[in-house]
Amino acid sequence: MKVGEVICQVSLHTAASTSERIAFHTINRATGHRVERQFVDGETGEPVERDEQVKGYETGPGDYIVLEPEEVAAAVPHSDKTLSVEAFVACREIDDVYFDKPYYLAPADRGAADAFRLIRDGMRAKKVAALAQTVLFRRVRTLLIRPYGEGMMATTLNFDYEIRSAAEAFADIADIAIKDEMLELAEHIIRTKKGKFDPSTFDDRYEAALADLVKAKLEGRKIEVRKEPVREKTVDLMAALRESAGMKTAAARKTTSPGKAKARSPRRKAG
Template identity: 65%
Template sequence: MALYTAASSSERIAFNTLNRKTGNRVKREFVDSETGDPVERDDQVKGYEIENGQYIVLEPEEVAAAVPDSDKTLKIEAFIPCSQIDTTYFDKPYYLAPDKMGTDAFVLLRDGMKKEKVAAIARTVLFRRMRTVLIRAQGKGLIANTLNFDYEVRSSEKAFEEMPDLKIEGEMLELAQHIIGTKKGSFDARTFDDRYEAAVAELVKAKIEGRSLPKRKIPVASKPSDLLQALRESAGMGAKAAKPKRTAANANKGAARQKAAKPAEKPKPAAARPRRAG
C-alpha cells in the first residue's frame, strides 16, 4: 500500500525574520554557549545531558544504527472494534491507496473492515521512528492516523481532577437541551474558516496596497451573572420567552385587583319635586 500525507500546512502564510534597521533577512546561526564563537554545521552533534553541563555525545552514525530501517511496509497487529477508538491519541492523518500489485487485496481488506466495523492497528517506520498507526475504511480507500504514545498523552483523570462534582438541573439543563436542539448540524469541514489566516492575509494585502490597517473590535466582557440571559439570547429565547405564562388563576387575580382598585360610583341625586302654588 502507498502512504500519502492527508494534511498539509503549505498553503499557510509564511514569514521571514528581518533586520528592522536594514530590511535584510536574518540568518540563523548556532554559537558556542561559552565562547560565543559560531559553530559550523559539520561540528554540530547531538548530546544527552546526564548532569548539569555534562553530556553524552551521540554521533550521527550511532543514531542511524540504533533507529530501525524503513522497509516501507505496514504490519497489521490486530483488528479492534471502531467503538473502542480513542481519538485523543490521534496525531497526523495519511491516505492509504493500493499499489500497482495489490488492488485486490486492498479492496478485500477495505470491504471486510467496513462490514465488520473494525479498525486495524499496524506499525511502520516513518521519519526514522517506529510509529503505531490506526487504519480505518473511508470512502474508496483507507485512512491511517499515526497515534501518539501513551506517555505523550496526558491522563484525562489528572486533567479533570479539580473539576467539581456538580449536578445541573431545572432551567439551566432545559436551556442547554434547547440550545443543542436548535443548533444541531452535520460535519462539513468546508464550513471551517481559519480566521487567523484570513486576518493576516487581509493585513498583508492592506500594507501592500497602502491602505489603513483594519482595526480590531474589542469584545465586551459579560458578567458571570449574565450567563443565563446570554444562553437565552444564544438560543433565540429573548425576554419574551423568559416571562412566565399567564394562567387562568393569575388572570382572575389580576381582574380582582383591577376591580378593587376601581373607585366606587357616586349615587345620582334624587329628582326635585315640583312645588304647589300657594
C-alpha cells in the first residue's frame, strides 16, 4: 500500500465467503454417475478440445473476431501488486450502489505494523476513506479503504458503466401525494418496529431448508412438503395501515404492560 512516499506492506483477506453454502453436483439419474461439462461446436455438435477453444467477439450474426490467448494476455494489465492511494475522501461521498466486495486489509508482517497504524489512525482522526487502485484477478479495480477495528476494510467499487440508471428503474413510480393521516400511521408503524441491526439474527432459510432436505434423505425420512402461507390481498391502503397500526399497538401493550402489581409482603421488623 502506497500513500505518497509512505509504503506499507499489506495483505488482502476476503471478508465474505460462500464456501459454507451447500454445493450440488449434476449427476445422471439413470446411472448415478457425475455428469461432466463439455463444450461442443454449435453447428456440427462435435466436442471441442480445450486447446481449440478461443475467445471471440461477435461483430454480426455468426461473425466473430477471434482473440488468441497471447493477444488477450498482452492486453490485460500486469499486476504489480501495488495498492496506490489516489485520494482521500469523506465516506459519505461514495454512493452505496458502487460497493462491490469487501476485503480485510492487514499488515503483511510486523515490520509493516507501524506504517499501517500511522495510515489507519490518521484516516480515523480525519474521518476519511482512501480511494486506491490495484490489479485484482487481472482487472484494474478501484477500492475504498476505511479504518475497521484494529485493521482496515477495502471494498472494491463497481465502475460507473456497470451501474444501471436509477431513473429507469423508478420510472413507473407514480407521483402521488400522501395524506397526512396515512403518513402518521406509517410513522407509527415504523416506530413500533424500531430495532438495531444484528446480522446474527438473520437466518439463511434457503440454506437451512437444503440442509434439512439432505439430512432427511440421508436418514431415509419422508420429505415433508412445506405449505405456502396464505397471503391476503389488501386493496385499501388506508385500511391496511390502520389494521397494521392496531396490531402493532396491541402487541406493544401486551409486551410492555406491567399488569396488576403483586402485593408485597410486609418486612418483618428486627426483634
